[in-house]
Amino acid sequence: MDNLMSEGLSLMVFGMGFVFVFLTLLVFATGIMSKLIAKVAPEAPVPAKSAPVVAVAAPAGDDELVAVMTAAVHQFRKD
Template identity: 60%
Template structure:
């Protein structure tokens, strides 16, 4: 019985050690690939987006928008 228990513990330690080594290698490989890709394909700096302005004819009148939203809410609730 003790032999079976020691073999089970040995197998568990071997399996867990293998997983730890594999995950460590995976982290290093992923980090290395990320650095290589970043070196050959650098990201362009983000361009600031221009603010959208309302058309001059619309002004600040949101009556049509409010009517459409109200109709959509009533349609959804019915």
């Protein structure tokens, strides 16, 4: 029984080590391929799409609120 347990543990360690080495190599290979593709075919810049303008009717007497909201929207769109 003791021999069977030690064989099981050695098989487990071997299997986990093999998976660890394989995944490590996979991470390095993916990084190298990513850098190679970035050099060979750089990504074209994507033009920014403008958001559609939506008109919202504000209730009468809320001029200050409308001004604050307009400034917030302009600040958000600027970034």
